[in-house]
Amino acid sequence: STGGVGGxxxxxxxxxxxxxxxxxxxxxxxxxxCCMCFLGFADNVLDLRWRDKLWLPLCASLPLLVVxxxxxxxxxxxxxxxxxxxxxxGPSLPLGPLYYLFMACLAIFCTNAINILAGVNGLEVGQSxxxxxxxxxxxxxQVWRWPEGPLHDNNLFSLYLMLPFVGCSAALMQxxxxxxxxxxxxxxxxxxxxxxxxxxxxxxxxxxxxLFFVPQxxxxxxxxxxxxxxxxxxxxxxxxxxxxxxxxxxxxxxxxLGELRAPGRLxxxxxxxxxxxxxxxxxxxxxxxxxxxxxxxxALHACGPMREDRLTLALLGVxxxxxxxxxLVRYQLAYLFYDVVK
Amino acid sequence: STGGVGGxxxxxxxxxxxxxxxxxxxxxxxxxxCCMCFLGFADNVLDLRWRDKLWLPLCASLPLLVVxxxxxxxxxxxxxxxxxxxxxxGPSLPLGPLYYLFMACLAIFCTNAINILAGVNGLEVGQSxxxxxxxxxxxxxQVWRWPEGPLHDNNLFSLYLMLPFVGCSAALMQxxxxxxxxxxxxxxxxxxxxxxxxxxxxxxxxxxxxLFFVPQxxxxxxxxxxxxxxxxxxxxxxxxxxxxxxxxxxxxxxxxLGELRAPGRLxxxxxxxxxxxxxxxxxxxxxxxxxxxxxxxxALHACGPMREDRLTLALLGVxxxxxxxxxLVRYQLAYLFYDVVK
Numbered sequence: 001s002t003g004g005v006g007g008x009x010x011x012x013x014x015x016x017x018x019x020x021x022x023x024x025x026x027x028x029x030x031x032x033x034c035c036m037c038f039l040g041f042a043d044n045v046l047d048l049r050w051r052d053k054l055w056l057p058l059c060a061s062l063p064l065l066v067v068x069x070x071x072x073x074x075x076x077x078x079x080x081x082x083x084x085x086x087x088x089x090g091p092s093l094p095l096g097p098l099y100y101l102f103m104a105c106l107a108i109f110c111t112n113a114i115n116i117l118a119g120v121n122g123l124e125v126g127q128s129x130x131x132x133x134x135x136x137x138x139x140x141x142q143v144w145r146w147p148e149g150p151l152h153d154n155n156l157f158s159l160y161l162m163l164p165f166v167g168c169s170a171a172l173m174q175x176x177x178x179x180x181x182x183x184x185x186x187x188x189x190x191x192x193x194x195x196x197x198x199x200x201x202x203x204x205x206x207x208x209x210x211l212f213f214v215p216q217x218x219x220x221x222x223x224x225x226x227x228x229x230x231x232x233x234x235x236x237x238x239x240x241x242x243x244x245x246x247x248x249x250x251x252x253x254x255x256x257l258g259e260l261r262a263p264g265r266l267x268x269x270x271x272x273x274x275x276x277x278x279x280x281x282x283x284x285x286x287x288x289x290x291x292x293x294x295x296x297x298x299a300l301h302a303c304g305p306m307r308e309d310r311l312t313l314a315l316l317g318v319x320x321x322x323x324x325x326x327x328l329v330r331y332q333l334a335y336l337f338y339d340v341v342k
Numbered sequence: 343s344t345g346g347v348g349g350x351x352x353x354x355x356x357x358x359x360x361x362x363x364x365x366x367x368x369x370x371x372x373x374x375x376c377c378m379c380f381l382g383f384a385d386n387v388l389d390l391r392w393r394d395k396l397w398l399p400l401c402a403s404l405p406l407l408v409v410x411x412x413x414x415x416x417x418x419x420x421x422x423x424x425x426x427x428x429x430x431x432g433p434s435l436p437l438g439p440l441y442y443l444f445m446a447c448l449a450i451f452c453t454n455a456i457n458i459l460a461g462v463n464g465l466e467v468g469q470s471x472x473x474x475x476x477x478x479x480x481x482x483x484q485v486w487r488w489p490e491g492p493l494h495d496n497n498l499f500s501l502y503l504m505l506p507f508v509g510c511s512a513a514l515m516q517x518x519x520x521x522x523x524x525x526x527x528x529x530x531x532x533x534x535x536x537x538x539x540x541x542x543x544x545x546x547x548x549x550x551x552x553l554f555f556v557p558q559x560x561x562x563x564x565x566x567x568x569x570x571x572x573x574x575x576x577x578x579x580x581x582x583x584x585x586x587x588x589x590x591x592x593x594x595x596x597x598x599l600g601e602l603r604a605p606g607r608l609x610x611x612x613x614x615x616x617x618x619x620x621x622x623x624x625x626x627x628x629x630x631x632x633x634x635x636x637x638x639x640x641a642l643h644a645c646g647p648m649r650e651d652r653l654t655l656a657l658l659g660v661x662x663x664x665x666x667x668x669x670l671v672r673y674q675l676a677y678l679f680y681d682v683v684k
Binding site: 018020021023024027028030031034035037038041042045063066067070 | 360365377379383412
């Protein structure tokens, strides 16, 4: 089993015939990215509802999944070689349609992930560049290790998407770095997210891609109580600005503990017990002042107030460290999830 | 020579292989249409410049042309059998790259054509439905005449695009008919125009499609003096509304004949001599009051003030008559442009 990596298709076409499979991959990549740019722009202008932001990327990812299937993509994952797990599930698990569900969810997640970890000058573009460079590094390693065959071609395809993306993001970065003269809005975030999803899915690197999104995954999981309204969530959760010191400080949300249902109260108490962000509860009135649940506010809580560009650099440093770790996991611990390190 | 109609590809695939050529056609159709929806929405929000409205459809049509080429599209047109012409050019003319230029221009023209003949309740959607039904009629005739082969498949492909388009346009029409509660903006106009261009190009009916746009072509040619600023052009040229009689009247533009260059003065004098629209020139001051150069204002000038829905019906009647004539030309006079009536 190839564990979803590799698969047939994408190779050198029989001489004389046009490489239609290759053309289809480029066309559906452009289609998905174009749809998400449109969605992002519409969201900027019209402030779409949350549910629309979920099913629209799903629709846009359908052509991707069709082309992945036609391209002979694998849907089997390796069960980690732990005694209980392999006894229960066998050495490998043919996920079939569930693997397509995973890829659709990946497209939805990527599209929104960068948009959630946002609101600081240079952060959206910066994290996109770090992730893109990590994908490029991974592709180059694979292209170097597999001088021919579908793995070679799939990683080349991913490179063809990622290199121009790095170029235009670097150009945008010049204007978006603190103090920003250009702001990215949802359009760039959705564009970047879908570009990663496309490169991951059509490059047959979907699982590896998720490894490069660890800070975004952590941020999403940490945000879940606010996103699903267990805890009140303001429209924007970006850090506050302290004009006196020219530093950013954690932004907070105020509410009464009595208004929350049991799961919300549990979240607030857990955050206070773990010192996870600012949590102040007035014992008399049960009035809560709590920092908004993003890793941006968490970084400001942990390291103290920072100037905006220092904060961006700190978060990008975390992203880069996670990327280095992810590549290490991918090539040193991969036997847990892949039968051979490919 | 097949005169650009027909061509190879799109047929039943060899058993066991996936019809990638067919998938590519659908993907690039969706890509072009999605790009133009995006452009239309951006134009509504940002009021794009004219030059951007020209090169963006050009970019969006490039994938179409690639797929047309891969699909084995013909690029040869038949020279009308007039003695001088055939002596000069031979019986048929292999246009090669020029035919691709024609198709790119067709995409640009279609995208903007419906947007120019607009501004009256129900007119944009109504003309789109009339054109779409004409395309459907043409496709059905072709599918019926050619029970198999590429001509059959290409016209079926066009039907697959046109039938859902007619459905959603009819639904929109209910809300856009006088008195309109929903307005279409540039988004629908660009969407409709590109859908026609895609159906025409990938259905290998590009030249026939142009026959169905005769009112739009006439409107465009009549508009050229204003579009290219030979004569002053206000931002909107839709008819004026006379509240006292509840009728629409031609909208006018005022300027001094002395401000114009020679070509502009020639246009004004020609319109007055031919009684083409309202043209009043004060002999003493050379001050001109001239109706805006659209066939909408021309219809109001010719038939007198009308209520908005009557005007739409009149213009749609003209469109339908032109469509009937176009189908007649296509199947009775086609020997002028096609070697066999296919």
